[in-house]
Amino acid sequence: MTTTPATENMIELRNVTKRYGAATVVDDVTMSVRRGSITVIVGTSGSGKSTLMRMINRLVPITSGHISVDGKDVMDVPATELRRSIGYAIQGHGLFPHRTVAQNIATVPQLLGWDKARMDRRVEELLALFRLDAATFADKYPHQLSGGQQQRVGVARALAAEPEVLLMDEPFGALDPVIRGKAQDDLLAIQRQFGTTIILVTHDMDEAFHLGDLIAVMSEGKLLQCSTPEKILTEPADPFVQQLTGTSDRALKLMSLLPLKESMQPIKPGLTYGLSETLNLRDALAEMIWQGVDEVAVENTAKAPVGSISMERLLQLGKRS
Numbered sequence: 001m002t003t004t005p006a007t008e009n010m011i012e013l014r015n016v017t018k019r020y021g022a023a024t025v026v027d028d029v030t031m032s033v034r035r036g037s038i039t040v041i042v043g044t045s046g047s048g049k050s051t052l053m054r055m056i057n058r059l060v061p062i063t064s065g066h067i068s069v070d071g072k073d074v075m076d077v078p079a080t081e082l083r084r085s086i087g088y089a090i091q092g093h094g095l096f097p098h099r100t101v102a103q104n105i106a107t108v109p110q111l112l113g114w115d116k117a118r119m120d121r122r123v124e125e126l127l128a129l130f131r132l133d134a135a136t137f138a139d140k141y142p143h144q145l146s147g148g149q150q151q152r153v154g155v156a157r158a159l160a161a162e163p164e165v166l167l168m169d170e171p172f173g174a175l176d177p178v179i180r181g182k183a184q185d186d187l188l189a190i191q192r193q194f195g196t197t198i199i200l201v202t203h204d205m206d207e208a209f210h211l212g213d214l215i216a217v218m219s220e221g222k223l224l225q226c227s228t229p230e231k232i233l234t235e236p237a238d239p240f241v242q243q244l245t246g247t248s249d250r251a252l253k254l255m256s257l258l259p260l261k262e263s264m265q266p267i268k269p270g271l272t273y274g275l276s277e278t279l280n281l282r283d284a285l286a287e288m289i290w291q292g293v294d295e296v297a298v299e300n301t302a303k304a305p306v307g308s309i310s311m312e313r314l315l316q317l318g319k320r321s
């Protein structure tokens with residue numbers, strides 16, 4: 001038996017346009033999203049980010065152009081089937097107020113006719129994944145949870161039926177910075193575990209740089225650039241892209257994208273202070289300034305030295321190439 005190889009791109013948008021009357025709110029957007037990657041859409045308010053994303057699961061009808069998901073034109077898939085197969089998480093989470101946490105999470109599996117044992121297993125697994133104790137939370141109602149907990153349930157619900165594609169519209173918008181950071185790290189861990197293809201809309205550029213394999217910048221309905229975070233910083237396609245990413249901390253943003261592990265120098269004996277190889281260069285620099293050291297050992301998770309890094313080398317790496 002021959003099987004068709006999975007296409008490398010999970011989502012393809014070709015010349016996608018959305019008009020409301022005379023207003024063109026998404027203007028001829030062409031973009032590809034690689035399977036198992038995270039694409040973050042940024043741009044000013046009203047630039048068409050949500051509209052673009054909502055055309056993928058057909059919550060908004062396309063005026064012209066084509067969108068395919070996993071090789072299939074979305075217009076050839078019944079809208080309800082499409083929406084059940086694509087996870088969707090929004091700011092304010094949209095939980096059903098009269099359903100418990102467990103029932104909220106099981107919404108799509110239930111619609112898909114999963115048996116009870118499988119649904120219960122999945123709910124427990126997701127609660128554990130989002131660090132919500134099942135005994136405490138499964139039977140609570142949304143109003144009994146904090147905003148952050150509700151948000152996590154919202155994302156858990158979007159992931160419940162193990163979708164290959166997850167669309168997220170400002171999913172962490174309402175969270176305070178500490179919880180937000182944790183939620184982002186949870187999402188990255190889950191994405192790595194399941195290989196989910198994610199498109200996420202945010203206003204927060206730090207979030208975009210932290211999460212995005214690609215960053216898509218929109219302005220007035222147009223897609224100005226869709227590139228890696230490094231390219232967005234070092235080769236902005238448009239003055240607006242440059243303005244959006246901010247120029248004052250460009251060096252530090254760039255350093256935050258570079259892993260220490262890939263930039264370290266050979267092991268050097270006699271260094272008394274060690275940093276984990278899992279840090280990025282910005283965090284390494286911050287720690288060295290704080291500790292007042294010019295050179296440190298780089299250590300693996302077992303605390304064995306695997307290299308070294310000097311302040312001089314760090315400063316070189318942050319320079320525009």
Ligand SMILES: Nc1ncnc2c1ncn2[C@@H]1O[C@H](COP(=O)(O)OP(=O)(O)OP(=O)(O)O)[C@@H](O)[C@H]1O
Nearest residue numbers: 020025043044045046047048049050051052201203
């Ligand atoms: N149903 C509609 N009818 C008419 N205009 C609409 C409709 N929905 C959205 N728009 C307009 O389309 C434009 C893009 O809206 P959209 O919500 O996609 O922007 P956005 O970039 O996601 O904005 P924000 O960051 O503020 O959420 C806006 O000017 C908005 O007013």
